[in-house]
Amino acid sequence: MRYLPLTDTDRGEMLKAVGADNIDDLFVDVPEVARLSGPIGDLPMHAGEMAVEKHMRQLSKQNLAAADAAFFLGAGAYRHHIPASVDHIIQRGEFLTAYTPYQPEIAQGTLQMLFEFQSQVARLYGCAVANASMYDGSTACWEAVAMAGRITKRSKAVLSGALHPHYTEVVKTMAKFTGDEIADSAPSVQAQPDNAGLIARIDDNTSCVVVQYPDILGRMPDLAELAEAAHAKGALLIAVNTEPVALGAIKSPGELGADIVVGEGQAIGVGLQFGGPYLGLFAVRDKKHVRQMPGRLCGETVDADGRRGFVLTLSTREQHIRREKATSNICTNSGLCALAFSVHMTLLGEKGLRQLAGENHRLACMAAEKLAAVPGVTVLNESFFNEFTVTIDGDARQIVRELAKDNILAGVSLSRLYPGVDAFSGGLLVAVTETTTEEDIETLCSALKEKLS
Amino acid sequence: MNAPNKSGWKPSTPAGTEGKFGGPSTTTGNKALMLEEALIFEIGTTDTTGVDLPEIDASAPSKLGGFARDAEIGLPGLAEPEAVRHYTRLSRQNYGIDLGFFPLGSCTMKHNPRLNEKVARMPGFADVHPLAPVDTVQGALGVINELAHWLITLTGMHGVAMSPKAGAHGELCGILCIRAALEARGDAREVVLVPESAHGTNPATAAFAGYKVEDIPANSDGRVDLDALKARLGPDVAAVMITNPNTCGLFEPDLREISDAVHAAGGFVYCDGANFNAIVGRVRPGDLGVDAMHINLHKTFSTPHGGGGPGSGPVVLSEALSPYGPLPYTARTKDGQIHLIEEEQADAFSDEHFGGKMNSFGRMTAFHGQMGMYTRALTYMLSHGADGLKQVSEDAVLNANYILRAMEDVLHAPYAHSGPCMHEALFGDKDFAEGLTTLDLAKGLIDEGYHPMTMYFPLVVHGAMLVEPTETESKATIDQFITAFRSVVERAKNGDQSLKTAPHYAPRSRLDETMAARKPLLSYVEADAD
Numbered sequence: 001m002r003y004l005p006l007t008d009t010d011r012g013e014m015l016k017a018v019g020a021d022n023i024d025d026l027f028v029d030v031p032e033v034a035r036l037s038g039p040i041g042d043l044p045m046h047a048g049e050m051a052v053e054k055h056m057r058q059l060s061k062q063n064l065a066a067a068d069a070a071f072f073l074g075a076g077a078y079r080h081h082i083p084a085s086v087d088h089i090i091q092r093g094e095f096l097t098a099y100t101p102y103q104p105e106i107a108q109g110t111l112q113m114l115f116e117f118q119s120q121v122a123r124l125y126g127c128a129v130a131n132a133s134m135y136d137g138s139t140a141c142w143e144a145v146a147m148a149g150r151i152t153k154r155s156k157a158v159l160s161g162a163l164h165p166h167y168t169e170v171v172k173t174m175a176k177f178t179g180d181e182i183a184d185s186a187p188s189v190q191a192q193p194d195n196a197g198l199i200a201r202i203d204d205n206t207s208c209v210v211v212q213y214p215d216i217l218g219r220m221p222d223l224a225e226l227a228e229a230a231h232a233k234g235a236l237l238i239a240v241n242t243e244p245v246a247l248g249a250i251k252s253p254g255e256l257g258a259d260i261v262v263g264e265g266q267a268i269g270v271g272l273q274f275g276g277p278y279l280g281l282f283a284v285r286d287k288k289h290v291r292q293m294p295g296r297l298c299g300e301t302v303d304a305d306g307r308r309g310f311v312l313t314l315s316t317r318e319q320h321i322r323r324e325k326a327t328s329n330i331c332t333n334s335g336l337c338a339l340a341f342s343v344h345m346t347l348l349g350e351k352g353l354r355q356l357a358g359e360n361h362r363l364a365c366m367a368a369e370k371l372a373a374v375p376g377v378t379v380l381n382e383s384f385f386n387e388f389t390v391t392i393d394g395d396a397r398q399i400v401r402e403l404a405k406d407n408i409l410a411g412v413s414l415s416r417l418y419p420g421v422d423a424f425s426g427g428l429l430v431a432v433t434e435t436t437t438e439e440d441i442e443t444l445c446s447a448l449k450e451k452l453s
Numbered sequence: 454m455n456a457p458n459k460s461g462w463k464p465s466t467p468a469g470t471e472g473k474f475g476g477p478s479t480t481t482g483n484k485a486l487m488l489e490e491a492l493i494f495e496i497g498t499t500d501t502t503g504v505d506l507p508e509i510d511a512s513a514p515s516k517l518g519g520f521a522r523d524a525e526i527g528l529p530g531l532a533e534p535e536a537v538r539h540y541t542r543l544s545r546q547n548y549g550i551d552l553g554f555f556p557l558g559s560c561t562m563k564h565n566p567r568l569n570e571k572v573a574r575m576p577g578f579a580d581v582h583p584l585a586p587v588d589t590v591q592g593a594l595g596v597i598n599e600l601a602h603w604l605i606t607l608t609g610m611h612g613v614a615m616s617p618k619a620g621a622h623g624e625l626c627g628i629l630c631i632r633a634a635l636e637a638r639g640d641a642r643e644v645v646l647v648p649e650s651a652h653g654t655n656p657a658t659a660a661f662a663g664y665k666v667e668d669i670p671a672n673s674d675g676r677v678d679l680d681a682l683k684a685r686l687g688p689d690v691a692a693v694m695i696t697n698p699n700t701c702g703l704f705e706p707d708l709r710e711i712s713d714a715v716h717a718a719g720g721f722v723y724c725d726g727a728n729f730n731a732i733v734g735r736v737r738p739g740d741l742g743v744d745a746m747h748i749n750l751h752k753t754f755s756t757p758h759g760g761g762g763p764g765s766g767p768v769v770l771s772e773a774l775s776p777y778g779p780l781p782y783t784a785r786t787k788d789g790q791i792h793l794i795e796e797e798q799a800d801a802f803s804d805e806h807f808g809g810k811m812n813s814f815g816r817m818t819a820f821h822g823q824m825g826m827y828t829r830a831l832t833y834m835l836s837h838g839a840d841g842l843k844q845v846s847e848d849a850v851l852n853a854n855y856i857l858r859a860m861e862d863v864l865h866a867p868y869a870h871s872g873p874c875m876h877e878a879l880f881g882d883k884d885f886a887e888g889l890t891t892l893d894l895a896k897g898l899i900d901e902g903y904h905p906m907t908m909y910f911p912l913v914v915h916g917a918m919l920v921e922p923t924e925t926e927s928k929a930t931i932d933q934f935i936t937a938f939r940s941v942v943e944r945a946k947n948g949d950q951s952l953k954t955a956p957h958y959a960p961r962s963r964l965d966e967t968m969a970a971r972k973p974l975l976s977y978v979e980a981d982a983d
Contacts, residue, residue: 001837002836003563003836004841005925005930006848006924006928017855025873026873030706031709031741033709036737036843039839040839040843044835045838046837046838052835052836056575056831056835057572057577058592059595060577060592062591062593063589063593065576065581066580066581067580076819077582077820085537089540093549094552095549095759096551096570096757096759097552097562097565098547098758098759098761099562099904100758100761101761103548103905105956105961106546106959106960107548109546113540115977116492116493119492119976119977123526124528135618135619135622136818136820138818139818170818173629173814177629220517247522248522248526249522250517251523251524252526264819271580272581272582273573273578273581274590274820274824275821275822276763276818276823276825277823277826287973287975296761300975301964301974302964303964309961311964313966313973318653319654319657320654323657324659324660329624329657330621330622331619331620332620332621332762332764334762336760336762337762339540339759339760346493346530346536346539347530347531349498349529349530350526351501352506358513361516362513365514383516383517401588404586409582409585409586416584419796420797
């Protein structure tokens, strides 16, 4: 077998060296009832590279790749062009096959990269400190809610109705076990986010207000107004961002007063991958909250010879030291995705990020304008970045399914995200990025025109 | 060709070269291939970019609702050649499996096959949106189902929750299933029992799920003290969390009896599957009465560790716990179509697949889990096949025992008397000279060109050293490691003070962790800022 270097001769010599007659002697502690012999169920035997690749290719061909479609899906996962050098770097064995940098003298590559990554994320979010990443945006969102509870010693989180419904579900699921109260609501499908309604739900027991920016319908809530209202009641504002490219065009959540900023970093460097692995981003505006943060943190220090170096630090917050008193049970981060994000961000730089954001917004404005001209289609948003909501005279989910047969992935229907809500049946989220062509937009418009006529 | 290395070449340091590697200082700080690298904030500028995008048209319409960003963000950019060089130079300051032997106990640092990487990048997997209409992603759902089938079959369990993002997330999933099952029968229990040798995530997970954590002591063989455990069981115990093979590298021979006792007392058994590599293909945890076990795809099934994630931690579940697993899950109906069961379809699918109501505790993550890891793990499983996976555990166990027996005459091996170890060998620092520690020995191994073993874990052994060679190492590599390991152990026992300042040949000498924690500098700050 190609991944096993021991030969039968080696095995014989080694068994002899350990005083065993055969391999079973090394498994003597396994009780008889649990010993397997012979084939395991219907599992196949080993196979060569060509056979395995062929099998997997056949599975892959049963999927419609985004590149082969006119593609408008978003809702928390965005398709952007990833420069070729990003994938080259993350496939270098020194990054790919390294472990968590517990031996910092031989892990400075990963550590310096994490320090740079933390600094990039902190700046993008308008925050003082970002951690070395979380599993994904949704789990980062829950961790932020839990952290706000620790800081304020209050147990009620107020969630905006326009928070990604999967994120809401994750927070509600986790809160069932911690006893936190989660006040959520359905999104109001209207041109502007319902800030007043959200503010009205903040009370003296509120630990945090959680609001997505841009929100699930693509709108821009006024974070400054929410921050002021939350702070007036002694609560924290948690801002959630699922499209980091947007922050090349719009003000950062930290700048607008959010206390904890979390989000999904997938859009930069990581790729769609059917939903994972993705990259949770987590930052705090004020460094006084650092010791309540979950997850790994990389910090600068010096070595015994006075040279600059980096280490994982403040680990007394973490499970391997604190055990049942840890700030989180998280034991890993999303290291390689953080590297992909950081490399892509370094290639972009401020200039490239702003241009990328500009191009996304330009194409999204064009798509909105053209879709608005299709009879039976109304654009809901007054403001948006690269994703907006349209309402169509028909069952949007059904239309999405039908258009997919012609390789048009028209968007994410609100019914997919909020099943069973009749009022949403005409709602469709349309995402447009720099990978969308004018021709794709025309294709979508004419297909919708035909369906709705 | 059956006698490799006929010439008998051995790596060596020729006499007379001691100290030579210190050498004169250089103006750059570089030492030939050992290259220093500045931060991107020191070499990049905000108006440099490594991508070609259209200039922003200031006259274009804006729908940003008055939130347009005006202040500078402060993100440095590099042109592509500079960026590639920056990260390449950084990469060379890292140790990885591709570079050498990486016996990090309980982490299973095995070779990461490149076919896995190639497959994960097929456009049909890499370039597919999680919310695409299910008709267009049948192959992706097929991967999830096929992998689920392998996991269920290899573990002898009833069901599997695929979505957990990592081992600790999987642990949480398992414990939440247990709590949901208990609550469903109106049974509020308060305590989770965890062996004192357990990984730190176990108590952290149980505490998060709202349970009080109590330790179970170990016996002198390094295993769970069965009598103490049985005596503690009662109507307040929700679950026992056991690692098998345990963190001392030993199989828990009483696990079946433990499970029976826990079940008789109305509780559940959670098994930490971090060490599944020792038994895959030879033992099915389901046969030992386990109710839930997470599987680290990045350990046993060779997906890359990536410098600290992303991981993937599917959880196999017993029949009693399966109905409580998290959404979403995949299921195949009689017509052969694979369905993604999200919140809306859960009820409709209940009867068909669980013979009763699906009673999910909820959602743990957006979307469906770590697809990019599923494709890699499935590729690995198909490559090895059932026969190859059995050989994997056998070779992993053989390599570990070979190291245990080659070291026990010079290094304290507290449980060597208990019989064979599984996939990792545990040692302690008992015989080291005054003032020399496990940390010093580990840094000495770095100078010898190895990544050190896991240090100071498990906590039950003083100065613990946990060595896990994995099955993807040759006998020659292991023999050479043993020679080096023995020599560094002798230095530690003889009080060789040069170990206190090791490593001497790494890109950095020991780093000041105290200073890092006392004055945390976690983000780059320009020199002229305050």
